[in-house]
Amino acid sequence: MTTHRSFLDWPQPIPFAHRGGAGEHPENTLASFQSAIDAGCDMVECDVHLTTDGELAVIHDHLLDRTTNGTGLVGAHTLAELRELDAGQGQKIPLLEEVFDLVRDRVGLVIETKQNPVPYPGLEEKLAAVLREHGMVEQVNVISFHHRCIRHLKEVAPEIGLGIIDASRPIDAVGMMRAAGADLFSCYFGTLDPEMAEEIRSAQGAVGVWVVDDQLSLLWARACHPDSVFTNRPAEIGPLLN
Ligand code: G3P
Ligand code: CA
Secondary structure, three states: OOOHHHHHHOOOOEEEEHHHOOOOOOOOOHHHHHHHHHOOOOEEEEEEEEOOOOOEEEOOOOEOOOOOOOOOEHHHOOHHHHHOOOOOOOOOOOEHHHHHHHHOOOOEEEEEEOOOOOOOOOHHHHHHHHHHHOOOHHHEEEEEOOHHHHHHHHHHOOOOEEEEEEOOOOOOHHHHHHHOOOOEEEEEHHHOOHHHHHHHHHOOOEEEEEOOOOHHHHHHHHHHOOOEEEEOOHHHHHHHHO
16 A cells, blocks of 8 residues: 655656546446556545535546536535435445545555635635544645645644645745645646656655656656556556656
C-alpha cells in the first residue's frame, strides 16, 4: 500500500484511479473504487462535500445534475436525501466512511476537498475527526484547489499528509506548496514542466499530475517524471507509465 509519503521511494510514477477510474465506471462510486482495486491500482482518488447535516459525501460536482438523477447543490441536501439518488448504474453517492471500509489496508486513498466555489465551513474539522476515528490517517492524503483549506487542515491535524492542486505554471511552486503546509504539488499535466517537477522534488516535495488519459498527456507526464499520475483509465494507462 502506498501513500504520498512514500512517493519519492518509487522508481516510476504511481497511477491513481481518478474519481475511482471515472472512464470505466460511474465516478466516485463504490463500484468504481472496487474496480480500481480489482485492476491492481495502488491508489484511488475521491472528492468530498459536506452535507447540511455535517456528513462527508463522495461526489465531484457541486451540482447533482451531471452524475445523479437529482438536481441542485450537493451542499443543500442532507445525507439521507443524497442517499435516495442514483449515482449511475444503481450506485448510491457514498459516505466517505464507506470508502474507508472498501480501501482499508488495501490501497492508498487521496481525498480531494471541494471548497470551490461553494465553501463548507467546518469541513476540515469533520474530515480530521473521521480520519482519526476510523484510524485512516496513515492511509490517506488530502488535497485541494483551495489552499487555505489545506493550511487549515495543517493547523488542526498536522499528522495528515497534505497536497495542493493547481492549474497554472506558478513562478514559485515550492513556495506555493509550503505556504499551504503541503508536501505534494498536483498539477494539470499541461502546466507541468520538467524544471518545475525538479524544483518540487529538490525541496522534498512530491509531484502529481492529472488527468493523464490520452497520448499527449501520457507523453508529457513521462517527460516530466512525476511521482504520481491521476488517470480515469488506470487499467489501460498504468502499465504505460513504466
Ligand atoms: O486530483 C486532481 C484532480 O482530481 C482535480 O480535478 O476536477 O477532477 O477534481 P477534478
Ligand atoms: Ca478530484
